Amino acid sequence: MGPAAREDTPLLGKERPLSSQFKTFANVFIAIVGAGVLGLRYAFKRTGWLMGVLTLFSVAALITHCMMLLVPIRRKLGAANIGSFGDLGFAVCGPLGRFLVDILIILSQAGFCVGYLIFIGTTLANLFNPTTTLTLSHVSPKSLYIWGCFPFQLGLNSVKTLTHLAPLSIFADVVDLGAMAVVIVEDVKIAVEQRPDVVAFGGMSVFFYGMGVAVYAFEGVGMVLPLESEMKDKEKFGKVLALSMGIIALLFGAFGVLGYMAFGDETMDIITANLGPGLVSSLVKLGLCINLFFTFPLMMNPVFEIVERRFWSGMYCVWLRWLLVLAVTLVALLVPNFADFLSLVGSSVCCALGFVLPALFHLMVFKDEIGWKQRTFNSGIVLLGLVLAVSGTWSSLSEIFNWN
Structure with a gap:
């Protein structure tokens, strides 16, 4: 494979020292x-708390297995030429x-950012509680805040390298952990005081919805x-990876269950609306x-890398980013x-x-070396x-557009 066929991954850099097990654990945690x-x-409100927990842990186990399928594929094909998905x-x-792969990564990463803006716009609209919309321009408060983020995001996304954004990333992670800790404490207090009615199983009609989220x-x-490339003891x-995903699954399950136990049927799609x-x-x-x-x-950033590689010879292009x-x-x-949008992105893009x-690539590369059990499992x-x-895409679109 020639150098033009390789996709570089500047997020990690080529000259970094190899990571310890703890650093790899931390990187997995931050990434997930x-x-x-x-x-x-x-x-969990839609699926029921028990169905939600079972779905969550099943997805965690299966996706961890699929992640690990990529490692032997790279080792068989030649790790020196394969640095990314x-x-x-x-x-x-x-x-x-x-x-x-590029198309799916673009859709998933951009989908995450769409979810971010929806959350920010809705939360700020609820926080400052405007009582009216802008009658002249017919802009809702949520839309106004989303547009308010736009010029600042143009500036932030114009930064060429992620190194310059590292301090902001660290600051954001610290703020996030603090905010999540406060939410969990509030959930426990409200759940003990109010004890709203909750259900364990919401029915199979919402199973695919829960899977998507x-x-x-x-x-x-x-x-x-x-x-895996940057880990010292590969x-x-x-x-x-399995330990990281297990701990994350426990945290996710606790966060989802406690939130639903605190507010029951009043649980909102934006968690801040319940505060x-x-x-x-x-x-x-x-x-x-x-x-x-x-x-x-x-x-x-991964979206910028792919688009600039395909349409601008891999060079920085500010107007494409804008x-x-x-x-x-x-x-x-x-x-x-x-x-609903999280479920849509999870179902349509993240499932693929x-x-x-991962399972399809493993089947193609190891088709003559694996037994019928592994072949059947991957299939x-x-x-x-x-x-x-x-199914999940249809379920999520039905919720978004209120199809009957």
Whole structure:
């Protein structure tokens, strides 16, 4: 494979020292924990708390398995030429494989950013509680705040390298952890005091909806190969990944269950809508918005890399970045519901990235070396991913557009 076929991954850099097990654990944690967790409590309201927990842990186990399928594929094909998921797609299926991976990564990463803007716009609109819309321009408060983010995001997304954004990223993560801790404490207090009625199973009609949100919450397959490459003791990467995903699943499950147990049928799709008035509540809402605001350019960076590589010879292009930020903003203005959109992205794109492609690539590369059990299992994952993608996408679109 010539150098032109390789997709570089500047997020990690070529000269960095190899990572310890703890640093790899921390990197997995940062890569996975994002806006998806904010939609879990509403998903648990829809699915029931027990069905939600079972779905969440099933997705965590299956997606961890699929992530680990990528490592032996790279080792068999030649690790020196494969630094990313896109490289792997090229090595297995040629230009078509890379194109498919690139498209899905663009849709997933841009989808995350759309969710960020929806959350920010809705939360700020609720926080400052405007009583009227702008009658002259017919702009809703939510839309006004989303547009208010636009010029600042143009500036942040114009930064050439992620190194310059690292301090903002660290600040955003600290603020996010603090805000989430306060939310959990409030949930426990409210759940003990009010004890609202909750259900364990919401019925099979919402199963695919819950699957979509869970897959969205755990999506991070694109980070597996870069993180495995930079780990010092690569033989222990599987154990570190499994431990990381297990702990994250426990945190996600606790967050979703406690949120639903606190508010029951009153659980809103935006978690901040359930927080009452007061200084602490306002600070939590602002903290979550700040986190997502500064995470936006980090999530868009893979999109910029792919688009600039395909349309601008891999060189920095500010106007392409601005067009992409504008497109994400326009989509955010059109989507009414945060959690429904998470389910849509999780079902349509993340299922393909997290389930279908890893299992399919493994089947193609090891077709003559694996037994019938592994072949059947991988084929089942591909089929499950396709079924979830089709059914979950239809379920989420039905919710968004209120189809009957």
